[in-house]
Amino acid sequence: xxxxxxACDEIEVVACCEEDAATRDALPTGLEVEVTHDDxxxxxxxxxxxxxxxGDVYARRGGLMIQALSADKHVIGxxxxxxxxxxxxxxxxxxAQKGRVVGxxxxxxxxxxxxxxRELLKAGEIGDVHAMSFAGQHPLLYGSRARWYFEEGMHGGxxxxxxxxxxxxxxxxxxxxxxxxVAARCWxxxxxxxxxxxxxxxxxxxxxxxxxxxxxxxxxxPDSFAYDYPHYWRTTIWGADGxxxxxxxxxxxxxxxxxxxxxxxxxxxPGRPGGYLDAFLREIGGGTSLHLSSSEALAAARIxxxxxxxxxxxx
Numbered sequence: 001x002x003x004x005x006x007a008c009d010e011i012e013v014v015a016c017c018e019e020d021a022a023t024r025d026a027l028p029t030g031l032e033v034e035v036t037h038d039d040x041x042x043x044x045x046x047x048x049x050x051x052x053x054x055g056d057v058y059a060r061r062g063g064l065m066i067q068a069l070s071a072d073k074h075v076i077g078x079x080x081x082x083x084x085x086x087x088x089x090x091x092x093x094x095x096a097q098k099g100r101v102v103g104x105x106x107x108x109x110x111x112x113x114x115x116x117x118r119e120l121l122k123a124g125e126i127g128d129v130h131a132m133s134f135a136g137q138h139p140l141l142y143g144s145r146a147r148w149y150f151e152e153g154m155h156g157g158x159x160x161x162x163x164x165x166x167x168x169x170x171x172x173x174x175x176x177x178x179x180x181x182v183a184a185r186c187w188x189x190x191x192x193x194x195x196x197x198x199x200x201x202x203x204x205x206x207x208x209x210x211x212x213x214x215x216x217x218x219x220x221x222p223d224s225f226a227y228d229y230p231h232y233w234r235t236t237i238w239g240a241d242g243x244x245x246x247x248x249x250x251x252x253x254x255x256x257x258x259x260x261x262x263x264x265x266x267x268x269x270p271g272r273p274g275g276y277l278d279a280f281l282r283e284i285g286g287g288t289s290l291h292l293s294s295s296e297a298l299a300a301a302r303i304x305x306x307x308x309x310x311x312x313x314x315x
Contacts, residue, residue: 005053014047051074057148074284076103082301103280104301110291116253117173125242129176137220137229167303184202184204
């Protein structure tokens with residue numbers, strides 16, 4: 001996000017806050033941003049700005065966002081925006097009261113493969129959608145991933161962390177709302193040193209036309225494959241007239257049409273790098289028909305938090 005801000009003529013980066021002393025001391029020289037403050041409240045009080053971008057540890061993001069909105073700032077952050085429904089409700093209320101925009105780096109919408117899937121669905125290539133699966137498994141990268149991930153109360157849950165991308169993508173691509181959380185489960189499979197850290201997550205949902213969705217967002221991809229794993233974010237959509245299948249690392253979209261014997265391998269459309277940030281700026285400027293809106297970002301955050309809550313209730 002910082003690189004995109006520097007490259008955008010509409011944005012001037014005017015301040016940066018890092019409250020953790022150890023992190024400040026460990027930052028390498030020559031970064032694209034200079035840390036100007038070590039206290040967030042002071043930054044809000046002293047710096048004239050329109051937008052606050054938040055990238056703190058997950059459990060701190062909601063509180064920081066609430067402070068920024070209370071100070072009449074627009075806010076944008078990486079996912080997850082926060083780790084509790086109570087925080088999200090405060091964010092929603094403040095954004096509405098203050099007339100401020102809440103953005104999120106839901107950048108799966110910006111990728112060629114998902115833009116292509118959306119185009120095929122909108123063109124009716126497989127008819128009405130009746131079932132979907134998504135496989136958003138990630139590498140855990142234990143030992144190099146930030147240590148706070150494994151501190152109790154800091155991460156906020158794997159469904160809230162990762163499934164937010166899927167619950168944002170599905171309504172956007174299909175035009176169907178998420179109606180029901182049927183089931184959700186989280187568990188610890190391979191991290192015995194941190195038994196509270198449930199790095200595996202699965203969920204089952206229904207859409208408002210009755211279609212079923214099954215997803216897995218576990219940290220179980222082999223570290224050696226990491227994000228180059230061929231089936232990273234593999235998504236399959238079954239419709240009345242065919243099937244679409246692809247993943248983030250796919251070079252084409254696979255279309256299986258009823259009545260045909262060979263799968264069609266379709267070219268990917270151009271991506272929209274930074275589309276989430278462009279949409280955020282347009283919404284601040286009063287634009288409509290957005291690639292990603294504040295209301296959509298907040299809706300995805302709510303569903304992912306409800307998924308996490310459902311898993312914890314089951315546990």
